[in-house]
Amino acid sequence: MVSKNLKVKFSGNPKQVVCRLFIGSINRSGKRTKSFNNFFFSLLVLNRVYEINDPINFLINIVDKVRPRINFVSKKVAGIVYKLPKFISISKSRSIAIRWIITSAINRNSYEKFPQKLAKELLDINKGISTSATKKRIEYHTLARSNRPFLRYLKRKR
DSSP states (O other): OOOSOOOOOOOSOHHHHHHHHHHHHHOOTTOHHHHHHHHHHHHHHHHHTSOOSOHHHHHHHHHHHHOOSEEEEEEEETTEEEEEEEEOOHHHHHHHHHHHHHHHHHTOOSSSOHHHHHHHHHHHHHHTOOOHHHHHHHHHHHHHHHTGGGGGGSOOOO
């Protein structure tokens, strides 16, 4: 059990940033201790059961596989709303990818607890098995490719 005083300081270290994003995204209705335990139990499952030596680096690699390179901006032109692709920062794209991975793990059809679901989701993404997170990334990029002709409606900052 993790202690009640969760005074963990996170700096700009990528490992700590990704851990903080995961814990914050798992968090439901203010139960930070529970999300903290779930996250670190899933890392423990990756380490002990699936024998991954450095689960946090593994986690960063998985997030970088899933993260989108673009996001969409809605622009209304002559009564028609276009979704225009726009490049986003690495931190924003990582937070989107983490949200996709967690919702994909929650929606898995199994009777296991959340840490096991999250570990299996991460392993499936690593193996290349199509999950809802990877499908969402592919959908994003195909939609961006199809909406590329409408980029002329996006005003540039001068």
